[in-house]
Amino acid sequence: MSKKYNLSFIAGIVGFLFLFLISVCGPWVASHFLTEKMEVGSILVDGEYMLRTPPLSPFEYKDFLLGTDRWGYDILSKMLNGARYTFFVSLTIAGLRTVLGGLAGLYLGMRSSVPAWWLAIEDAASYLPAFLVVYFILLPLSMNSPLTIGYLVILLILLVTGLGIPAAASSIRKKTNEIKKMDFIEASKSLGAGKSRILFKHIIPQLRDPIVVLFLTEVVAVLTLLGILGLFNIFVGGTEVQYDDDNIIFLSITNDWAGLTGQARSNLQYNRWILFMPLVGLLLMIGSFSLLVRGWKQRIENLYKKPPWI
Template identity: 40%
Template sequence: MIKKKNVVLYIGLTLTAALLVIAIFGPVLAPYSLEDNVGIHTEVVNGETKMIVPPIPPFEDINHWLGTDRWGYDVWTMLLFGARYTIFVAFIVAALKVVIGALIGLMMGLRKKQPIWWTTFEEMWGYVPGFLVVYFLLLPITMNPTLSPLTLTSLFVIVMILIGVPSVTSSIREKTIQLKREPFIEASRILGASKWGLIRRHFLPHFRVQFLLLFVLEIVYTLTMMGQLALFNLFVGGTIYQPDSKLYISITKEWAGLIGQARPYLYWGESYLLFVPLCFLVVAILTFHLLAKGLQLHFDHTYKKTRWY
């Protein structure tokens, strides 16, 4: 019997690798610096002298294949510089949420009696709109900030972890309660295994697949949250507001921020400045969706388990 290939997983892994390369080497691969901009100039195209005036649409100038904005800043360069804030922030938030949420969930789940205050908090927190919490906490310090982009990014990571850990904890806690009823867990307890011994020898190996899938799905959630915040002009790493021109500018050039700052260009006839970064962000989100689906199919086939989420 011919083994069916997991095409979804291969595509997801390939695109994930490409995103990581862009995030790691983006500034090195960028053809220009963020300070470089092109002004009005002439070029010889097919033997004819042509005047080039920003904004340059995509594919009209070989030196700026994704175009420039009206101030002459290269779109491809901004995307490459912003990739590290987009991808790495999503990875860090997802990883810390899973690690912290898993540890708390395991410890809570192994308690003999579940604290009423904690289960009540989990239920209550499930109705709290995370977007509003992040927005109103970060808005005062993100708009025309005095803090550095790295500090603002770190604060975004912290806030995202605080609002996301309870949901991860709830999921792991419930699964821990179910698993600790299994006979092999009871046998280990009777033989004198400590709580940390149970976690290290039984729970962590048993949950490793769930942790991996949860990590990928949390990346998707973080990217989606960044996109939602950008619609309200809150960009990761800081937002510069210019009241005279009513423009919001992303300091870090993260992809969601480039989408948010480009909304006025729809009315100025330069819609590509919005749709180009939008395509990159959508591809990133779809990449991790494919990766999660591919991993799920792989583990379902390997362990013959039904989906867990």
């Protein structure tokens, strides 16, 4: 029988490693500084002088591979510098949600009964749109904020983490209750195993795969939330507001990919690459973690699937 490869998991791992390298090494491999604009002038092309002005289209010039925005800033360099904020902030929030929510869910799942007030919190959190809470809290704090980038990033992490803990705890609590009802748990109790032994020897090992799936799912959820916030001018690390004639311009201070996408949405009809380049990067990040979720679930199915009778 030919071996079947878990293509979703492989593709997700490749995408994850690629994004990790970009996030770590991006600022050092960027070909332009963030404050460096392209020089407007004539260049020699096929024996003729041509005027080069921003915005430049992608793949037209080697020194500006993904083109420039309308001010002449290199899009690729901005994305390489901002990738770390999108990538690591999402991982941090998802990790905190998983750890804190997992501990709370494990504790509640081991109890004989769950407090009514906690069930009320879980129900309220499931109906409460996290976007609205984050938006209205960060809106007055993000626009031309006197606060530092680090402070705004930490505030975003704490706020989004707190809103996601009840859902994560609910997932682990319900899974713990399912495991407690399994036959091998009852057998361990009949042999005299105490709560501590059952917890560390049986329940926690059974929760390993659900916790991994929960973490990866949380990353996708956080990236999606950041993308929605970006469309409403709430960017990771703060928003710089500028005024150009009668127009108001919102700029991402950190150049996070959700922010670059949000600030470029006015380019949907003209100069579309200014919008599509960071949008493709953001979708690639979401897609990589979605493939990891699917691949890990497929791995679990293949691992625990019963072999056919021969």
